[in-house]
Amino acid sequence: MKKFIFVILASLMVIGASAQTKEIRVLLANHPYGDLLKAAIPEFEQKTGIKVNLEQYQESQLSTKLATEFATGSSTVDVFMTRPLQEAKMFYKNGWYKPLTSYDFSDFPKNALSVVSFGSKTYTVPIVTEWQVLYYRIDLLKKAGIKVPTTFAELEAAAKKLNTPDVAGIASRGKGNAAVTQISSFMYNYGGLFLNKGKAAFNTKEALEGVKYYGRLIGTYGPAGVTAMSWDNIMPLFQAGKVAMWTDASVFYGNIIDPTKSQVPKESVGIANVPAGPKGSHPFIVVSWGMAVSNKTKNADLANQFLTWATSPEMAKRALIANITMARNSPWADKEVLAQVNPDLVTTRAFAAKNGFPYDRPYMSAVGEARDRIGELIVEAINSKGTSPTLQSTADKMAAKVNELLEDTGEYGVQ
Amino acid sequence: MVKTGFMERNLRVIFPLPAVVFVVVMMVFPVLYTLALSFTNWNLTSGMPISFVGLRSYIRVFSEPRFIAAIGRTFAFTGMAMTLETILGLAIALVLNREFLGKGLVKLFLLLPLVATPVAVGIVFNLFFDPTIGLANWALTMVGLPKSEWVSNAATVLPSLVLVDVWQWTPMITLICLAGLASLPADPFESARVDGASSPQIFMFITLPMLAPTILTAMILRLIDALKTFDIIFAMTGGGPGYASETLNILGFKYSFEYFKMGQASVMLVSLFIIVLASSLGIMKMRARSEG
Numbered sequence: 001m002k003k004f005i006f007v008i009l010a011s012l013m014v015i016g017a018s019a020q021t022k023e024i025r026v027l028l029a030n031h032p033y034g035d036l037l038k039a040a041i042p043e044f045e046q047k048t049g050i051k052v053n054l055e056q057y058q059e060s061q062l063s064t065k066l067a068t069e070f071a072t073g074s075s076t077v078d079v080f081m082t083r084p085l086q087e088a089k090m091f092y093k094n095g096w097y098k099p100l101t102s103y104d105f106s107d108f109p110k111n112a113l114s115v116v117s118f119g120s121k122t123y124t125v126p127i128v129t130e131w132q133v134l135y136y137r138i139d140l141l142k143k144a145g146i147k148v149p150t151t152f153a154e155l156e157a158a159a160k161k162l163n164t165p166d167v168a169g170i171a172s173r174g175k176g177n178a179a180v181t182q183i184s185s186f187m188y189n190y191g192g193l194f195l196n197k198g199k200a201a202f203n204t205k206e207a208l209e210g211v212k213y214y215g216r217l218i219g220t221y222g223p224a225g226v227t228a229m230s231w232d233n234i235m236p237l238f239q240a241g242k243v244a245m246w247t248d249a250s251v252f253y254g255n256i257i258d259p260t261k262s263q264v265p266k267e268s269v270g271i272a273n274v275p276a277g278p279k280g281s282h283p284f285i286v287v288s289w290g291m292a293v294s295n296k297t298k299n300a301d302l303a304n305q306f307l308t309w310a311t312s313p314e315m316a317k318r319a320l321i322a323n324i325t326m327a328r329n330s331p332w333a334d335k336e337v338l339a340q341v342n343p344d345l346v347t348t349r350a351f352a353a354k355n356g357f358p359y360d361r362p363y364m365s366a367v368g369e370a371r372d373r374i375g376e377l378i379v380e381a382i383n384s385k386g387t388s389p390t391l392q393s394t395a396d397k398m399a400a401k402v403n404e405l406l407e408d409t410g411e412y413g414v415q
Numbered sequence: 416m417v418k419t420g421f422m423e424r425n426l427r428v429i430f431p432l433p434a435v436v437f438v439v440v441m442m443v444f445p446v447l448y449t450l451a452l453s454f455t456n457w458n459l460t461s462g463m464p465i466s467f468v469g470l471r472s473y474i475r476v477f478s479e480p481r482f483i484a485a486i487g488r489t490f491a492f493t494g495m496a497m498t499l500e501t502i503l504g505l506a507i508a509l510v511l512n513r514e515f516l517g518k519g520l521v522k523l524f525l526l527l528p529l530v531a532t533p534v535a536v537g538i539v540f541n542l543f544f545d546p547t548i549g550l551a552n553w554a555l556t557m558v559g560l561p562k563s564e565w566v567s568n569a570a571t572v573l574p575s576l577v578l579v580d581v582w583q584w585t586p587m588i589t590l591i592c593l594a595g596l597a598s599l600p601a602d603p604f605e606s607a608r609v610d611g612a613s614s615p616q617i618f619m620f621i622t623l624p625m626l627a628p629t630i631l632t633a634m635i636l637r638l639i640d641a642l643k644t645f646d647i648i649f650a651m652t653g654g655g656p657g658y659a660s661e662t663l664n665i666l667g668f669k670y671s672f673e674y675f676k677m678g679q680a681s682v683m684l685v686s687l688f689i690i691v692l693a694s695s696l697g698i699m700k701m702r703a704r705s706e707g
Contacts, residue, residue, distance in 0.1 A: 064672040071459055071675075090675070093462030168547075176657055224546035225567020227656040242547055365460040369674040379657040383569075409461045 124290035126327035131352035169221035176375020189277025215381025254323030459675035504588025537650030569659035595629030
């Protein structure tokens with residue numbers, strides 16, 4: 001009871017205080033950019049006199065938190081980080097984003113804006129762009145006398161040669177739903193797609209070839225227990241020197257080479273394009289994070305001020321120097337900034353921007369469940385090292401499930 | 416004065432009122448609300464308004480293989496955990512029931528897992544179970560045993576999770592059994608010994624029958640908790656690899672907070688509620704019989 005009274009008193013005090021000072025509530029993700037903003041927020045508070053009440057969550061918890069708050073209509077969130085490909089369709093449909101009518105979007109690539117715009121309005125400022133790369137251990141490749149692989153055949157041969165009982169030849173996500181994004185480029189390089197014309201297409205021959213290759217590669221030369229691993233399990237292995245090559249999003253480079261976390265020296269970590277498949281090289285390049293204002297915000301002006309600051313060219317520059325791959329064009333054209341960024345990040349970005357796909361998952365409202373379903377297929381492929389005779393029937397079953405989801409949400413057959 | 420009169424006249428209503436209000440608001444309402452939701456098609460990803468669909472969500476959930484598999488897993492996990500915990504818990508209680516040097520210290524160490532936060536326990540065990548850099552595999556190789564993938568392999572994940580549950584919750588059974596043992600009358604034991612009964616005989620025919628109601632009470636408590644286990648599984652595997660450790664509670668969480676299919680998630684949680692209720696009633700009946 002005492003606690004209860006204390007909570008009531010405390011909330012009354014908070015309400016009382018907020019009536020006097022300018023305050024906003026901001027929800028960020030546990031992401032390198034979220035961390036960067038968190039550290040910089042005192043500057044914003046000092047400059048504007050706006051108090052920022054900050055909360056930080058792991059990405060899926062952030063989605064859940066936002067959705068439940070918005071759905072119950074009780075939300076006091078003003079500004080939040082959001083994953084366009086994961087939640088934009090659903091958030092837009094439910095009217096949770098405030099349209100950003102006065103924001104200057106001229107510094108952003110057109111394809112980055114395409115996934116955050118509906119009709120004639122844009123709802124999210126793209127913050128971070130990620131594309132798939134191959135991280136590799138320069139020293140281990142050199143010792144084994146291997147060139148950086150540029151085709152799938154070379155990649156498999158390299159993984160085989162580098163694989164020892166102590167060091168995995170290659171790692172990539174194997175945990176079903178998390179692996180969906182990383183298998184995308186492999187699928188694209190075989191000519192497959194997740195969805196085609198608003199219908200599931202990952203059960204086509206081309207897509208399935210990509211899945212089989214991924215399953216064989218990761219299942220044979222991946223670390224033990226890979227089907228339980230996402231990036232957060234693989235990164236510590238790479239940092240501990242237990243992995244020779246790793247394909248994942250470009251955004252982790254900064255963390256990988258962080259000397260406080262990694263036993264592998266910065267000089268030993270290389271970045272390359274994902275090797276090409278039979279249908280060329282088409283890595284995903286996506287807007288992984290954006291920032292949006294809640295439609296229910298009672299502090300629209302303050303929220304806009306924060307949004308403008310947090311997504312400004314200056315912050316983007318600062319982030320890029322910290323190896324966070326930003327969506328804005330301008331920092332990538334700034335020579336002063338580029339001098340401090342790994343040149344391989346710059347070249348792989350240019351390559352992905354030219355040849356890549358803007359999706360790393362099926363772009364649909366019910367993407368959460370769709371990823372789990374496709375994940376079933378991926379796990380079967382990895383466990384059987386790509387040889388399971390039932391892969392096609394599993395793929396067909398999962399495609400039917402995904403089509404059902406598309407029908408449930410009125411997106412079936414809609415481009 | 417009038418106020419005091421009112422209070423005094425209605426004391427029997429006023430005193431339990433806070434508790435009643437708490438139960439209604441925090442327990443009865445959510446259960447009824449979930450039940451109501453289970454008859455709707457509330458789905459946030461569709462962006463459509465909620466509508467009443469009768470039993471359609473039930474039909475869709477009951478025809479979903481993941482749901483059936485999750486029920487099986489929930490029982491498998493609960494069965495393994497409860498059996499091991501009861502046997503071990505009782506055995507430890509019997510040992511601790513004797514006098515020996517350092518008993519207090521042993522008791523203290525045994526009870527430590529109980530006070531640990533399950534999510535923290537999960538995270539620590541995850542490090543411990545890591546197939547590449549974990550301590551568990553290092554220990555296995557030190558004694559010449561082959562490595563295991565623990566929670567990273569579909570075949571071993573459920574037993575590994577049971578192991579963690581056993582580590583954490585066996586002390587609770589021990590505690591309850593110890594209390595039960597302490598309250599047993601001394602006479603039957605003495606007369607048995609005078610009559611020349613052996614220790615196993617005393618255990619089988621005196622201790623166990625007399626302690627049965629206590630053991631069954633401990634089992635009910637563990638059963639209800641184990642059926643609903645969420646924190647350890649969610650923190651350690653999130654239901655994976657694949658769906659290999661997806662119990663009903665985890666599946667319900669995924670359907671509601673990852674797929675945002677609130678209607679179908681409610682069906683799953685109503686099912687879990689019925690399962691927990693029915694299993695508890697079953698064991699309570701056994702307990703009544705053992706007492707009678």
